[in-house]
Amino acid sequence: MPIQFDLDPQVEAAxxxxxELIRDVVLPVEELYRGNAHALPEAVRRELQDAAKKAEIFAPHVGQEYGGLGLDMRDRAALFEAAGHSLFGPLALNCAAPDExxxxxxxxxGSAEQRERYLQPLALGTIRSCFAMTEPAPGAGSDPGALSTTARRTSSGWVINGRKWFITGAQGAGFAIVMARTSGEPGSPGGATMFLVDADAPGFTNVRAIETLDESMFxxxxELLFEDVHVGDDAVLGAVDQGFDYAQVRLGPARTTHCMRWLGLARRAADLAAERAGERRAFGSALGELGMVQQLIADNEIDIEASRALILKACWELDSGARAGRITSIAKTFVAEAVGRVIDRSLQIHGALGISEDAPLARMYREIRAFRIYDGPSETHRWSVARRAVRVAAHPEGTR
Structure with a gap:
């Protein structure tokens, strides 16, 4: 299957x-709340999503039988990038992390019953969710194998015990997908199982919302606590002890869609910088006529185009049915750092205005820094890429 750069006319229209939706509806809301999704009322979230539904661009990643557009990864790329132009854009289209x-x-x-009970309302935006895998040290973080939350089998199902933290979207979520150890010990390569746990289950406590540098995640x-949380066998997502394998089903595409969304924010920052360079005069000329500023603008364009190409390569592998672990690690590492560079340069071109709340660049700068940590820090992905490269060099007959 060749990599195609042109879009289907229907996708292009979407x-x-x-x-248009981002420009006319979402950006004014972002400006009103200064990009702080923690202050965004639930009613406003629903208003944004109703506007996206009216524009027929809601849930572009979900199958049509669940009310989405059913786009593959490649077709999602341009649409997610357009949505990412605003910090609230993915939320409006219901393609924000972790729900997407x-x-x-x-x-x-998911089973047919699980899709009806959880996927259908999630795809319609009537509920939200979270993915509970990360734990306080020494539990699962960059190393999922350190998983310490346990699920013990009983005569009526399972009992879950453990603590999770930095669980995105948990405040107000209707349910969590919880990763728990059902066999082995922390450090074992397998033995994890995913469970669907309703937020109102006895023993499931949202301990606190952690104050962080970023604020745009609704x-x-x-931090979550699971104390003797009882669930039935129907709460098991997939098969017992196969949770780490299922995590790869989620994480490869999720890394890539993160890149798509954040690239949209980088495009916005680069456009603002180019406009500023054309309007602002200093030292007898427009900023854009100064060589050092021109280099910053050119490097922005190079980073954006290189990021987009890597995203499309990752989409091509994923759409082909490959696990795409190597390319999604490369894309996530490069794009996370490239987007940070673009926003940093754009802020620099704006000077003092850039670090003020009179422009959106300061909030962009705060938001994008976390991207180099979540979904695997850059160092973990580099280790993974290097390990594969060494293995291939030692065994040239193998594959990457």
Missing amino acids: VRRTT GNMHLLEVV GGHC
């Missing part, structure tokens, strides 16, 4: 509608 990744996981792994980043 991208145009997304661009959870929808994909439920669509691929539902925040929370």
